[in-house]
Amino acid sequence: MIMRCLILLAITLLVFSEVSSTNTNNNGDITWASLPEGQEYSEEKFDGDRFPLDTTWNSIDGFLKFISPGDPPYEIISDAIGGEFVTTDYEPVDYYNEFKDNILGFTVLFAIGIIFIVVFPIVALCFCCCRCCNKCGGTMEQKSSSTCMCCYLIIGLIVSCAFILGGVGTAYSLNNYTADSVETFADDVNSNIDNIVRFVENTNDELSFLVGEQLNYALDQVKIDLNDIGNLVGVPVRDELDNEVGPAITSVKDLATSIDDTYDKLVVVNDTQNELADLYRLFKAKIDQVRASIGNDCSSCSCCSMSGFPDYANDYVSNVDYQDLGVDNGLFPQFAVDQSTNELQGLKDDDLASVAAEGEQTFIDIPETLTNSTQSDIDSISENIEGFQDDIQDAVDDLTSELDSVLDETDKWSSHIDDFGETAQDYDVYRVYMMAGIFGLILLVPIIWLLGLSCGLLGRSSDALPTERGCISNCGGCLLILGAALVFIFGTFLMILTTLPFIIGGPVDRLFCDPFQSGEVYKETVDKKGAIPGVDGYYLSDLLLNDSSIPLKISAILDACENNEAIYTASKLEYLVNISEYLNYKEFMPDIDSQFENITGDFSNIDILPDSGKQTLEEFGNSSVISINFTLFNEELGKDITMDSDDPNDLSVSAAAITDYIDDHGFTGSNESALITMAGYLTDLQSNFIDPMVAKRDALVTALDELQASTTQIEMNVNSTLTEIEAAQTYIDSNIDSLIDSEVSSYSDRVLGYAEQYVNYVNDQVQTEVGRCKPLYNVYEDSLNLICVSLLQSWNSLWFCIGWCLFFMLAGIVYSIKLAKYFRKMQFSEDTYDEIEMSNVNKNGGWIKLPSMDHLYLDHTEHV
Known part of the structure; x- marks a missing residue:
């Protein structure tokens, strides 16, 4: 029983769906079918929320907004759009005043990076020379505060290593994100192209449906009614006359x-x-x-x-x-x-x-008589309508062929993008290797430091003299120096990898992505009334519609498309293309009204009782039977x-x-x-x-x-019948022409009403249904995500992670070198001596005074 009910329900839904998708004519009132569903849009789109570490990106974004708090130079952008931006009008001070909030931070940090790239190798060279030529090395004194200082340095080095490890871990996580982005980039781009193609095709199908199938249906109804003039005009006239006849x-x-x-x-x-x-x-x-x-x-x-x-x-x-x-x-x-x-x-x-x-029968045949006597007029109207139908169909065919030729090019674009995607994936492996090498090198530094710190702490004895420290402790000190040396060797290279991506990715994020993602770039330039020089009103409407008073805004178009409105309404195309004018059938058929007015018909053969019948009646009335x-x-x-x-x-x-x-x-x-x-x-x-x-x-x-x-x-x-017959015939002869004219007028309204219904239907569909542009908004949003999220986040994360690690490695240099003297073994030299007072050495929980030792000095590598 349940199965039968389900089958019945399915059949009912199927029938209803078929009925609801079909045009119906209810005595001159057309119920129009829904637009074709069209192709489904690709659901493969960039996931803007898949960035693995939101905190990292928020930090990057906050850092960029901190160093560049100003809004983009919308006035200059507006001047450039209007063609009135002239660089010769600007002095250096003008540039500074105009762009200081935008580029000052980037300039300062870039300059610091360049200075670092130049100075840091010199500092490293000096440090190495001093340590290698016995020119410096610090004092042998250990004061009472040395132990506390050692603890502070250990904590500082551990914290620095932790931050460096965090930066490396973040980099490796983002490296996978970048690899995924590269892998899906071609698919994401092609998905957007496919959605644009499908949008164009679906819109083309919808327009073809409206201007093709639906117009044909409306004109077919016109032709059907034209061929049914007998029923639509003759029958009402006959029914009206029948009251008397x-x-x-x-x-x-x-x-x-x-x-x-x-x-x-x-x-x-x-x-x-x-x-x-x-x-x-x-x-x-x-x-x-x-x-x-x-x-x-x-x-x-x-x-x-x-x-x-x-x-x-x-x-x-x-x-x-x-x-x-x-x-x-x-x-x-x-x-x-x-x-x-x-x-x-x-x-x-x-x-x-x-x-x-x-x-x-002559009276009954009024519809047929009307049909036969007006056939030539009907044929003329039909030929006129068929010509109009052919003109419209030719226009639709031309539009379709042009769109097809444009869409054919998209296959080439998709092919190129696929090739680019394959190439990018092939070479992305080298990027992965390079990133693994760079951050592997960075990772090596905190590992060496932590290993050195571990050896130093494990091998260090609190009661041992510096000259008597063990090899494990001494090895730990050497490892700390080795870590610092690696930073000195590769620090310049890492700063280059930080500075160059930063000076590219930072401004792009602040000056391009942020204003485009927020929409401010439109609101402050092309959407702002009077913002573009030479245009008093709105620039976009002046450019596209030749009327700057129309409030056509890109931000409004995006909002409308986000709400899935029709592209015609969203873009205010009614000011550019008036659909009603294109569908004004009277322009194509200017004599259509006069053609209907010429429909009169010939009803001279209507004689409800011929003379022979009248004579028979008269003879019957005068017969001897009475x-x-x-x-x-x-x-x-x-x-x-x-x-x-x-x-x-x-x-x-x-x-x-x-x-x-x-x-x-x-x-x-x-x-x-x-x-x-x-x-x-x-x-x-x-x-x-x-x-x-x-x-x-x-x-x-x-x-x-x-x-x-x-x-x-x-x-x-x-006698009564003869009188009625005479009155009826007179009524027919006197009124049939006026009745025909009245019914032909109604008939004309009905026939031409199909065209009016069609025009209203098309206007409504074009303004509310055709080309719902949510797919275009999705493409726009997805494209921004591909550029500003997929690519730019990966790019900015690169310099941020390297810069983050480099910053804490510089701190680690100080901590590691200062800690090294607490772990390394001191050496004697008999050439000269300095009296070194080893006082306040902690031994067995107390402090003792060491005697002076002649000819003793501390190895020069102990201090910076």
Whole structure:
């Protein structure tokens, strides 16, 4: 059950997605489909947060802001953009005053670095000469504070080594970061290029969709409606006319039905009347025969003369005449019925229903008539629209081909970048080796110092004389001197590696990256109204839009793109390219309105009732059926059939009376036989003649009533219908042209409304949906990160780490050389002596006074 529900849900979502992505036309109102989704943008982008040591970068950034606190020279940048920056106008003092906050710190530090590079080798040389030529070496005295000084120096050296090790560790960590940056650089750049290409392609696809597929759909709706003018114009006109014409046509149809119905009833009356006349003739002959037979029977017996016997001579006589002897004779009007039947037969043969249907069809065919009579006008409009469609499609094709040619070049760029990336990765290994060598050398110094310090502390005896120190202690002192010597040897080289990258990376960070990353460079130059010489308003709008009053700002464009607005709105391109003007179809089809005004149609063939139909109606209204004397009919049919006194319409009553008469008088023999025969005559006459004639008479009465009901309003209905037909035809002739004009106006609004809807739709899509530029903002931000984070952080971290280590190595030189005399073994010389007072030596927790020693001096390498 759950699986079925999931399948049903999936189908529903699929159908909904298909419906929602399809244009729909709801009686002239188009619901537009969504823009195509396009290609997905690459998610491979530079991670600006992957710098491994934020504290290090914050320190670098803080240091650079400290030495260069001033803002970039935005005025000079503005002058340079405006083409009015002239270097000859500036004196040295002007440069100093203008740029002191920006470059003074960099200049001073660079100068210090150069001085260091020049002076430090001289200092190192002097130091070596002094130590190697026995020219200096310091005193042999050890005062009471020497032990404390030794502790201070040890702590200072350990702290210096710790900072140097921290710098080396930071460098190795950043070295991996730099290697990763080099490895991903080509991919990051190509990812940005791909995103730009995809943005252009997606925007191109969206524009092609709008100007291509959607325009074609709108114009197809126009063509469909143009080919459906019959339904859109003719049907409403016909429906409007039908309010007046419909009842008239219905009346004609009713009269056509009435003719057939009246004729059918006349036929029934005529047939019934003829059958009744035939029965009457048989009855008349039979009743005369019965009277004769009864007279003969009565003459042979004496019963007929007796009191109470029926008066056969008077009772058994026909009281009606159902034969057509002519109206003038005052008898049954069979002639009038025959005449009316013949007349209606002719009217029926005229087939008024068909004639009325033909007239009605001309009215029904108003849409088709309109379509046929306006085909040439519609074809002209269609050709005009197809020409407009072809022009637009050609423009789209030209734009697409130009964009394709530009995008083809990006493949070459990507190929070059891939090659560059591969080359950079190939050579980056040498950078890794060089960095490993440089920082390995730097790492060697604190290791030697720490090793020397360890040996010195482990081998040093507090009660041993300087001349009696052990080899381990002496080795520790030598290692301290060795570490200092390495600094003297490579210090200049390390300062070069600090100064040169610093003087490049520092200004780039402060004068380029910081203002670009914060956006201040735009706000203070091109985005600032009146900041660019020669432009009173906004520079960018003056450059691109030729109107400096428009507030077009790069920072505003970046903010809009960050919010993923459409590029058209973000860049205020409406001031440069008015989409509505390009989609103003009336400029391409200036005579479109007049073409619609020429649509009129020819409706001269509309005749809802031809003359033949009118003539048939008039003949029907004047037919003899309306003059039939139904009173005479009814009077004749209302008469009793016989003159029988017992029951004129039922001779079986008289037959029964004769039978009773026989019983009452007791007749026997021939009299009884004669009377019984007489009763049989009457019974036979009743059952075989009178009863059928009565039934047929009653049927004729019913048929006559129905015929009379049909013919009562014939004349009035015919006259009324003819009047309605005439009024309806006049209404058609008088109003159809104005109705056509009114509906054509609405029809024109509907057809051209597709174009208006399309223009509004395109305007809305271009301003809100087409080319949402968040990908461009991502590319811009990613490019800055690649330059100012990936490359610049690695570059600045190089000089910062080397400079950091060099600074603490210089401190370590002092600590290491001063500590060396506490660990190295002193040597004797007998050439000369100085009285050295070894006092206040700590021995076994106390201080003792050493005696003077002739011919003793301390090795000159003990002091700086």
